Amino acid sequence: MEPRARGEGARARARSGGRGRGAHPPRRAGRAAGRLLTLPPAVRLAGVEKRFGARAALEGADLVVAAGEVHALLGENGAGKTTLVNVLAGLVRPDAGRLEIGGRAVDLRRFGPRAARVAGVGMVHQHSTLVPAFTVEENLAFADPAAGRWFRPRAARARVEALRARYGLDAPLGVRAESLSVGQRQRAEILRALDRGARVLVLDEPTAVLTPGEVRALLPVLRQLAASGCGVVFISHKLDEIRAVADRITVLRRGRGVGTVATAATDARSLGRMMLGRELDALAPRRAAAARGPVLLALRGLCAPGLREGSALRDLELEVRAGEIVGVAGIDGNGQRELEEVLAGVRRPSAGSVEVAGAPVPLGARALRARGVAHLSGDRERAGLVAAMSVAENLLLKATWDDRRFFRRGRFDAEAAARHARACIEAFGIVPPDPERAVGLLSGGNAQKVAVARELAERPRVLVAVNPTRGLDVGSARFVHERLLALRDAGSAIALVSTELDEVLALSDRAVALVRGRLVPLPDGADRDAIGAVLLGEAPGVAAA
Known part of the structure; x- marks a missing residue:
């Protein structure tokens, strides 16, 4: 091996923090009788308090994460989870509390995002932090000291391709972030965090926009990171995911820590009780839809251009009758965004028509609204x-x-x-109950409740609901599902477009798949593997785009 040029090794170590890109130091981490053998903890937050005006977001919250574990943070929308991890990431300065990283005390008065990165804290946010005008490669290189002074497109592309292959997380290259779907932007965020090799990795609902297959691929990655000594903080509302990947679980309720439990020593019912402060009643058996009424929403030979060839809509034929929910399942990027925009009146189709109650409708937002079509957007941030x-x-x-x-x-x-706002806040449990509070200051779940309240409060004739429970905790998701079923039972027609297969299967009276811009019937009684084959376009009879 030829010797390095003088100073080259030191510069490389300085750029990477003494380790390779995307790698983690082989710190001691092991398991014996279910206990993690790591000392000191990767992170210790104690007695953290934070108020936003008159509202207390955190009241003495604690969090201890060991190196070498996946630690889940669980709580209702507005419980303080995001605020607590934002303190860890240097994005929120608390009013009181203590922070230790790797056993070293941190001065929270001088702790910001740069200091957090230097200390080895990486975070994947619930809302995208990508630069919209940059490609995925440019976003990974942006503000990364290891990328060097000049942007090198070929090297950046090769690095992203290696990351995609290593972690099985696909994100289109050479495409601006503003053109990516919600799921693609989230995957790019995860790749960026993994690329920078944080010793403490915080993921704020990273699976909210991933398909079941992508979730199954991601969870072993988190276990792999933990096995290498990384402390992983995993925020999710999905108890099955938490139980599958986490070693321990800390539950927050109304800004206070309820307790920390070993995953193996608890169950979903106990976690729900800790999170909500009450028992979560079993969901009543969903009765079949009553005799279906007339067709209220119909797509007739609908075609529309797409952001990519595989997402263009092709000859869609679909009918939704009064008193039924028709589910449209699919993997993000197969035309969901285009279909949503056509039905919202903001994308003009190239052929075909949309009918409401048997009559064609001019495709504009106001015209659709006037005919009783409500639209619950799948991207609350942008639309x-x-x-x-x-x-x-x-x-x-x-x-x-x-x-x-x-x-x-x-x-x-x-x-x-004002009366309408107060009624919606009470009916949909929006926290805090302040009509004048900016929506941007709400948690993601409570912001989604505002959107749901606006569309469902009018009891529309037709509802186009796109990922209606994205970012909601288990109790809030249950509430929205019950509202959708009640709306169906009242005679409305609901088109449910969702990348959550479980949601489609649980709510739909009929279901189809959107695959490369075409609608494909889902066979009755098919198991998840068979449905997955349809969604991937691998089932017999699914035409290639």
């Missing part, structure tokens, strides 16, 4: 809500001057709007 507006204002976003609930003789009735 569902305005973060800078208040809860009350977001609840009125789709109201127009001729809406007699809020306008009297052409004049806006502020008191009627």
